[in-house]
Amino acid sequence: MSITTSTATAAAAARSLTTKRSAQAPRTSAKAAAGIAALAAIGPATWGTTYVTTTELLPPDRPLLAAALRALPAGLILLALTRRLPRGDWWWKAAVLGVLNFGAFFPLLFFGAYRLPGGVASTISAVMPLLVAGFGVGVLKVRPTRRTLIAGLVGVAGVALLVLRGSAAVDLAGIAAMLTATTLMALAVVLSKRWGRPEGVSLLTLTGWQLTVGGLILAPIALTAEGLPDHFTGANIAGYAYLGIIGTAIAYALWFRGIERLPASSVSFLGLTNPVVATLAGLLFLGQTLTVWQLAGLVLVVASVLLGQQRRATRRA
Template identity: 90%
Template sequence: MSVRSQQQQRQRQQQQQQQQQQSDLIPAARNTPRTAALAAASLAAIGPATWGTTYVTTTELLPPGRPLLAAALRALPAGLILLALTRRLPSGDWWWKAGVLGLLNFGAFFPLLFFGAYHLPGGVASTISAVMPLLVAAFGAGLLKVRPTRRTLTAGLVGVVGVALLVLRGSASFDLAGIAAMLVATTLMALAVVLSKRWGRPEGVSLLALTGWQLTAGGLVLAPIALGFEGVPDHFTGANLAGYAYLGIIGTAVAYALWFRGIERLPASSVAFLGLTNPVVATLAGLLLLGQTLTLWQVGGLVLVVASVLVGQGRRAPAQRRP
């Protein structure tokens, strides 16, 4: 073979390698938005999954009879720590926006949540909170001008049925005041999701700073209420301190930062469905840590909830939004 023929053959081989490399890159490029959406959803789901361990942490580590104190110690210290780390305060209209979101997510939500939890069996409370995807769809239609699809509404109804099967018991009792409190709490959180989506994030402000603003605002509302109605124990045990540290750092600061990140990067309805992982994790935590068992109906409910979450994520990957 001549030198010229060898050069031509090498050129053809190089061209084939380049074409193969380009063809290998094309599917990856097409899958990138979907992969990014899946990663964002997975991280955002850590938030409600972590909240699902709140019941076990509260009953096993915290002092009894002080739910408002637990809420205040979850929000205010975590918020102040994030403010100290980020060294960023709100400016302009974000003073009142952060206050509104802090009130919806923490200051008003936590007391109503605990009131409902104390007046209702856990299964009833979880079933009521499972309507959040439907509430987010309704608020989204009004504030974001996004009409809910039949797929979203169907998945939302399936999620409610699944949670009911997972957590309801035949002896469940109903208290009208508790039901009203849980409905209002769930409505406030759904509204917070939609407003967070609409307002976005100030330019140049990190998610940790935005989370710190809301936690501090909500904690400042909760602290005087907790001190006025419950006070503080005479002393805290090591288990108490470990429980408060876990709820404040992992269950609040980290969990809500990931939750807000998901709101920023995903459609509001998709994020709302991720909240259904809360009762799932709570049930599994009771199964693993408290020796509880699952009935056949509960297994069926678990399957329906997981299906609802997956269907609620939709088929199309949303464009990422980075203010």
């Protein structure tokens, strides 16, 4: 009887300890998820400074060259630092992700940006959370909840109020390019979540693979279609360095880390920080001003991002 009683007592104590740990887990998990989300948001927040950097520091009328110089040097630097190449099926997986994230996305993004006002382009890109939710049904077998869909629609409305103007022009080719670019990036998020990361491979290595693939595709196209400027100024070099190192290598490494550790739809909402930062950068560096409607849009965008993060963090906990 004493042995049975001791065993039962030990089992009860184990259950009690497990219960206590389970009760404490949600707080730790939620806090960790918030930290990961904050770091991942640095990526799209940094991308929000691309417009100001391009207009103020880079040579005019060379979007393909800017795209190539964002991707290829950063990818080669990361490859030189990590000294590791893909193996097995990661040759084609890295190639697919490199095309989706950089080789195809960058040219379409710049094409749309040149043919559309920034507000229209940003509003189209704001549908990414809804696209990720749709792709998630087929690829990840995850059905979006009503809260996710509402948060996505709130985000689109917020971005529209934040960046649209009454005189915004509509160009069908530009709209098609931006919608295609946003769709490709949404698909890349879902596929990255599905495939994960090969064992023993760092995030910087995986980022370097994709950047190199995208850069190798972009470089010959840029040189053929646009060529190099007669000379590069100090401002040009500073702009390219900022976009390549901060806005691409570091930003995408943090973005991919978020994709790896957070639900796909949760990460997609972080992309809404892009137009917010772009608007704030315009205020600081281009002398722009905010209207009451834009302030309302800013509030809606922030609410959309938080709504998506809170739901996912609680569920994972």
